[in-house]
Amino acid sequence: MKPPAGRSQRGMSKVTCQISMSLDGYIAGPNQSLDNPLGEGGMRLHEWAFATESWREQHGKAGGERTADAEVAQEAMQGIGAHIMGRKMFGGGDGPWDEKWKGWWGEDPPFHAPVFVLTHHARDPLSTQGGTTFTFVTDGIESALEQAREAAGEQGVSIAGGANAVQQYLAAGVLDELHLHVVPVILGAGERLLDDIGDPVLEPIDVIASPAVTHVKYRVLN
Amino acid sequence: MKPPAGRSQRGMSKVTCQISMSLDGYIAGPNQSLDNPLGEGGMRLHEWAFATESWREQHGKAGGERTADAEVAQEAMQGIGAHIMGRKMFGGGDGPWDEKWKGWWGEDPPFHAPVFVLTHHARDPLSTQGGTTFTFVTDGIESALEQAREAAGEQGVSIAGGANAVQQYLAAGVLDELHLHVVPVILGAGERLLDDIGDPVLEPIDVIASPAVTHVKYRVLN
Numbered sequence: 001m002k003p004p005a006g007r008s009q010r011g012m013s014k015v016t017c018q019i020s021m022s023l024d025g026y027i028a029g030p031n032q033s034l035d036n037p038l039g040e041g042g043m044r045l046h047e048w049a050f051a052t053e054s055w056r057e058q059h060g061k062a063g064g065e066r067t068a069d070a071e072v073a074q075e076a077m078q079g080i081g082a083h084i085m086g087r088k089m090f091g092g093g094d095g096p097w098d099e100k101w102k103g104w105w106g107e108d109p110p111f112h113a114p115v116f117v118l119t120h121h122a123r124d125p126l127s128t129q130g131g132t133t134f135t136f137v138t139d140g141i142e143s144a145l146e147q148a149r150e151a152a153g154e155q156g157v158s159i160a161g162g163a164n165a166v167q168q169y170l171a172a173g174v175l176d177e178l179h180l181h182v183v184p185v186i187l188g189a190g191e192r193l194l195d196d197i198g199d200p201v202l203e204p205i206d207v208i209a210s211p212a213v214t215h216v217k218y219r220v221l222n
Numbered sequence: 223m224k225p226p227a228g229r230s231q232r233g234m235s236k237v238t239c240q241i242s243m244s245l246d247g248y249i250a251g252p253n254q255s256l257d258n259p260l261g262e263g264g265m266r267l268h269e270w271a272f273a274t275e276s277w278r279e280q281h282g283k284a285g286g287e288r289t290a291d292a293e294v295a296q297e298a299m300q301g302i303g304a305h306i307m308g309r310k311m312f313g314g315g316d317g318p319w320d321e322k323w324k325g326w327w328g329e330d331p332p333f334h335a336p337v338f339v340l341t342h343h344a345r346d347p348l349s350t351q352g353g354t355t356f357t358f359v360t361d362g363i364e365s366a367l368e369q370a371r372e373a374a375g376e377q378g379v380s381i382a383g384g385a386n387a388v389q390q391y392l393a394a395g396v397l398d399e400l401h402l403h404v405v406p407v408i409l410g411a412g413e414r415l416l417d418d419i420g421d422p423v424l425e426p427i428d429v430i431a432s433p434a435v436t437h438v439k440y441r442v443l444n
Contacts, residue, residue: 023402023416023424023440024247024414024416024417025246025247025416180245182404182438184424184425184426184440185424186416186419186420186421186422186424188417188418188419188420188421192246194245194246194247194408195246195410196410197408197410198408198410199408199410200408202245202406202407202408203406203433204406204431204432204433204434204435204436206431207429207431207436209426209428209429209438210426211425211426212426213426214426214429214436214438216404216431216436218245218406
C-alpha cells in the first residue's frame with residue numbers, strides 16, 4: 001500500500017527539503033548580513049519563483065506567470081505540515097534574542113504552519129497572522145524533528161534552510177528527499193549547500209526543466 | 223539560415239565542453255595521482271557512460287545498454303572535429319616531457335581526431351592508431367583554439383578538460399555550450415569545475431534525465 005503523500009515508507013512524516021542552488025553550489029552569496037540576508041547575488045537564485053503566480057499568491061501578491069516553474073513552486077508548498085529552519089534563516093543575529101526581532105518575513109509569514117527554529121538561545125513561541133507560529137528549539141535537531149513531526153500529523157516536514165540545517169539533517173540520515181532548483185547562475189562565493197554531508201546515496205526521481213531553472217528531485221537512500 | 227551543427231552563429235567552429243560533474247561540483251575526487259588520475263571516487267562520475275553501448279563501442283568494447291544515457295554519450299562524440307585538453311588530462315606529470323609517456327588512453331585513444339594539449343613544455347606531435355593525433359601547444363589557449371578550429375574544419379571543437387582548461391576557455395568568453403552530466407554523487411573534495419570563471423550568463427537549452435544522471439546543456443551567452 002502506498003503511503004500518503006506526506007508520509008515516508010517508515011510511516012512517519014516524510015522529511016523533505018526544497019531549495020534553490022546556484023550551478024556552482026551556493027544557496028546564498030558572499031557577505032551575508034542583516035541588511036542582505038541572502039548575500040550578494042543571492043536574490044538571483046529566487047527570481048524563477050518570484051515570477052510565478054503560485055509564489056506570488058502565497059506571498060499575498062497578485063499577478064505572475066503560470067509556467068512549469070509555477071507548478072513546481074505550488075507543489076513545493078503542498079502537503080507540508082511543519083517547517084524547520086536554522087536560526088540564521090529566522091535572522092536577528094547571534095547570541096541571546098532581541099525579542100523585537102520577529103523574523104525576516106513581516107507580519108504574515110509565508111509558512112502558514114508551525115515553524116521550528118534551531119537555536120542555542122531559548123525564547124517564547126511567537127504567533128503571527130496567517131497561521132505561522134515559531135517555536136524555538138534549544139535541544140537539538142532530533143528534538144526539533146520530533147516536535148515538527150508531531151505538529152505535522154499526516155503531513156510532511158520541510159527543512160527550510162539554511163545550508164547548515166540541511167547538512168545536519170542529511171548527515172543524520174533523516175532527510176527523505178532533496179528537491180533542488182538548480183539555477184543557471186554562478187555566484188563564485190557564499191554559502192554552499194552540499195559541503196560536509198558525507199556520502200549519501202541520492203537517486204534522481206523527477207526532473208522538470210524550464211528556461212529559468214532545472215528542478216531535480218532526489219530520493220535519499222538512508 | 224541555421225548554421226551547421228558544428229558551427230556557432232559566429233560562423234566559426236562551435237566550441238563545446240561536455241563533462242561529468244558530481245552534484246557538489248567536482249569533476250575529479252581528492253588525491254589525484256599518476257596511478258589514480260580521477261582521484262578517489264572520480265570513476266563514479268563516469269559509470270553512467272561506461273554502462274552504455276555507445277561509450278563501449280567508441281572504446282572498442284562490446285555490450286552495453288541502449289538508454290537515454292547511451293544517446294547522450296553517442297551525441298557527445300558526434301560532430302567534433304578536434305579536441306583541446308590540459309596537460310594534466312594528457313598525463314605524465316609536471317615539467318619537461320618523458321617522451322615514453324603516450325597519454326592515459328593506450329594505443330588507440332578514443333578521440334579519433336586531432337587533440338591539442340595545452341602545456342608549457344614543447345614536444346613533437348604524437349600519432350596513434352585510430353586517427354588520434356596529439357599536438358602540444360605551448361603558446362596559450364587562443365593559439366590552441368585557433369589550431370583546433372583549423373583542424374576541425376566544418377565540425378566543432380570540444381574542450382575535453384580538465385577543470386582548469388574549461389575554466390580558462392569559459393573565462394575567455396569563447397565557450398559556446400557547456401554540457402554537464404550531473405551525477406548524483408557527493409565527492410566532498412577534489413577538483414571543482416566551476417570555480418574562478420567569473421559570472422557568465424548561462425541558459426539551459428536542453429535537459430535529459432535518467433535514473434543515473436541529469437544531462438543539462440547550457441548555452442553560454444558570451
